[in-house]
Amino acid sequence: MSLLAEEVSWRAGGRLIVDGVSIAPEEGSTVGLLGPNGSGKSTLLRLLSGVRPASEGVVRLDGSPIERVGRKNVARRLAVVEQHAGTEVDMSVLDVVRLGRIPHRRAWAGATADDEAAVRSAVEYTRLEDKVDRSWHTLSGGERQRVQIARALAQQPKELLLDEPTNHLDIQHQLELLALVVRIPVTSVIALHDLNLAAMFCDHLLVLAEGRAVAAGSPERVLTEELIAEVYNVRARVDAEGPGGRPAIRFFPD
Numbered sequence: 001m002s003l004l005a006e007e008v009s010w011r012a013g014g015r016l017i018v019d020g021v022s023i024a025p026e027e028g029s030t031v032g033l034l035g036p037n038g039s040g041k042s043t044l045l046r047l048l049s050g051v052r053p054a055s056e057g058v059v060r061l062d063g064s065p066i067e068r069v070g071r072k073n074v075a076r077r078l079a080v081v082e083q084h085a086g087t088e089v090d091m092s093v094l095d096v097v098r099l100g101r102i103p104h105r106r107a108w109a110g111a112t113a114d115d116e117a118a119v120r121s122a123v124e125y126t127r128l129e130d131k132v133d134r135s136w137h138t139l140s141g142g143e144r145q146r147v148q149i150a151r152a153l154a155q156q157p158k159e160l161l162l163d164e165p166t167n168h169l170d171i172q173h174q175l176e177l178l179a180l181v182v183r184i185p186v187t188s189v190i191a192l193h194d195l196n197l198a199a200m201f202c203d204h205l206l207v208l209a210e211g212r213a214v215a216a217g218s219p220e221r222v223l224t225e226e227l228i229a230e231v232y233n234v235r236a237r238v239d240a241e242g243p244g245g246r247p248a249i250r251f252f253p254d
């Protein structure tokens, strides 16, 4: 396990936002972070990426506490796709993807053949070949998300952290984007709201409630009617044999 968190906590304003959470994704797996609004998913992702130091506990990259690894070394191997990543400057799609190479560049050095090869491969992987010259500002929400994933891939990470990457996407693009993420041969941790998508695409789930981990395991084990009632306060019916043999959930209004 190259990235893991051991009982990490984060405090703000005298409140525990993340409370003693451990997570150790298997290499190459896709882990879904679930939990109601405000349960601490984004904060946990920030702790895992090292941008926020844990108040207690430790995040390790290949065994070393992440704060000792150094920002540039972290960025060379761990990529983050934020909820509303964007750019103020008007850039082409290709230039946005090229941003992913910055951690690999030496100061003042231009792009190397390796940089351009990584960018080309990220563009192909995300099927953006016909959009490379488009201006970022002219893209749809779904296209922008795909470009952000291409930028993250150009970074050639071993770990990919994504915060609600399917937000604002239509169902076709939600399915497409998650299928793309699970195809990428890296360890991914994804904060998600949609329990059915989590069931369909994730190997392992971690459910947060008020900053605490309240369930962890395979979608089949975690996504029970009892857990959904307890954590989300919603009545649900779980069909164990949904698409692809994964659980499928229907919700009932009270």
Ligand SMILES: Nc1ncnc2c1ncn2[C@@H]1O[C@H](COP(=O)(O)OP(=O)(O)OP(=O)(O)O)[C@@H](O)[C@H]1O
Pocket (backbone or CB within 6 Å): 012, 013, 017, 035, 036, 037, 038, 039, 040, 041, 042, 043, 044
């Ligand atoms: N810098 C901060 N100072 C104070 N409170 C914070 C800070 N950052 C986050 N919080 C609080 O921590 C809680 C968890 O926030 P977080 O964004 O991690 O939750 P989340 O599970 O990602 O939520 P959502 O599903 O709504 O995106 C929220 O109540 C939020 O207001």
